[in-house]
Amino acid sequence: MALIETRDLWKTYQMGDEEIHALRGVSVQIARGEYVAIMGPSGSGKSTLMNLIGCLDTASKGTYLLNGKEVSQMNDNELARIRNEEIGFVFQTFNLLPRATALHNVELPLVYAGVSKKDRLERAKIALDKVELSSRMHHRPNELSGGQRQRVAIARALVNNPSILLADEPTGNLDSKTGVEIMMLFERLHHGGNTIVLVTHEADVAAQALRAIHIRDGQVEKDVLRGEPAGAAS
Numbered sequence: 001m002a003l004i005e006t007r008d009l010w011k012t013y014q015m016g017d018e019e020i021h022a023l024r025g026v027s028v029q030i031a032r033g034e035y036v037a038i039m040g041p042s043g044s045g046k047s048t049l050m051n052l053i054g055c056l057d058t059a060s061k062g063t064y065l066l067n068g069k070e071v072s073q074m075n076d077n078e079l080a081r082i083r084n085e086e087i088g089f090v091f092q093t094f095n096l097l098p099r100a101t102a103l104h105n106v107e108l109p110l111v112y113a114g115v116s117k118k119d120r121l122e123r124a125k126i127a128l129d130k131v132e133l134s135s136r137m138h139h140r141p142n143e144l145s146g147g148q149r150q151r152v153a154i155a156r157a158l159v160n161n162p163s164i165l166l167a168d169e170p171t172g173n174l175d176s177k178t179g180v181e182i183m184m185l186f187e188r189l190h191h192g193g194n195t196i197v198l199v200t201h202e203a204d205v206a207a208q209a210l211r212a213i214h215i216r217d218g219q220v221e222k223d224v225l226r227g228e229p230a231g232a233a234s
Contacts, residue, residue, distance in 0.1 A: 001068050002029040003163060003195055004053055009062035011048050011218075022048040024218040025062070030197065032163070035190040037198045037206035040215035047168060049215060050199045054087050054166050055079050067163065084112055088157030088165045092172040094149045096141045096156075102128060102148075103137040106156045113160065127155040130192075131185060147178035154185065158194075165189065168199045183208045 011023040023045045030036055040046040051057040052064060055071060064071045066082065074082070083089075096105045107124035115123070128137050131151040141149050150170060157165055167186070171179035187208060190196050198209055206212045207226075214221040 002065070003032040003034075003067060004028070004030040004197070005063075005065040006049075006052070007063040007065075009049075009052060009064060010060045011045075011052065011057070012060040021218050023052070023059075026215070026218070026220055028213055028220060028223070030195070032195055033190075033193060035186075035196045035198075035208075035210045037200055037209035037212045038215060039200060039203075039206045039212050040221075041201060044215045045218040046199050046201075046215045048218075050166055050168055050197070053164075053197060054089060055082050084109055085160050086163045088160065088162035090150070090153050090157045090165065090167040090170050092169040094141070094153045094173075096149060096152060098141050101138050101140055102133060102144065102152045102155075105141070105152055106159050109156060109160050123159055124155070127159040128152070130158060130189070131155045145178070146174050147181055150174060150178075150182055151185065154182075154189075158189070163195060165194050165196045166199075167196065169201070170198065171200075171202070171205055179205070 007027050009023055009026040010021065013020045013022060026049060038046045038049060048057070052059055058072065066086070071079070097108070103121070103124050106127050107120040110120040110123060125134065125137065128134050131154050133148060133151045133155065136144060136148060141152070144152065171182055174182060183205060186196055186198070196209070198205070200206050210226050212224045214224070
């Protein structure tokens with residue numbers, strides 16, 4: 001069973017009298033443990049697809065199954081639980097609390113999940129250790145480099161041991177050397193068993209993944225395993 005499965009997924013926005021189709025019948029399957037890049041130019045629909053996969057938005061039409069369960073059948077409480085516990089989000093802009101230490105930023109999802117303070121701190125420290133940032137846990141974001149901030153954001157995404165790590169342009173605000181370091185970190189996390197879905201428009205970033213789903217004009221243009229086609233768009 002696929003961890004992520006979309007069937008004929010559409011997302012339509014009403015702009016005045018005009019309908020904008022951000023997604024036009026996207027059908028993809030992603031297995032547990034895969035490392036997938038969703039690629040495409042600006043406006044292709046790749047971020048819309050990520051928002052649907054991450055349960056941040058709902059489809060206009062079609063079916064989305066997460067772990068075999070249809071997302072459209074879930075109530076608000078179930079969706080909030082999935083966003084907090086099943087999916088770890090990594091954003092281009094880090095989204096860290098400026099006045100909070102790295103440790104406190106990482107433990108935040110556990111606060112919302114109602115985890116005890118002792119367990120929160122322990123799990124946050126383990127997550128920071130995974131991203132090799134234990135020595136900076138008491139530093140605030142303005143005392144960290146861009147790469148270190150992104151590591152804090154990744155640790156926060158990992159702290160609930162999510163089924164899926166969703167990363168939206170994770171190297172977009174980083175210089176090339178730091179970007180390479182962050183991509184090496186994702187590779188280590190994938191080898192450690194994490195399912196990673198990476199949204200990017202950069203070919204060199206997507207090349208790190210084992211599979212690339214190319215989106216253009218709201219449709220799957222091609223689906224490529226590293227080095228060979230895995231099936232084309234219908």
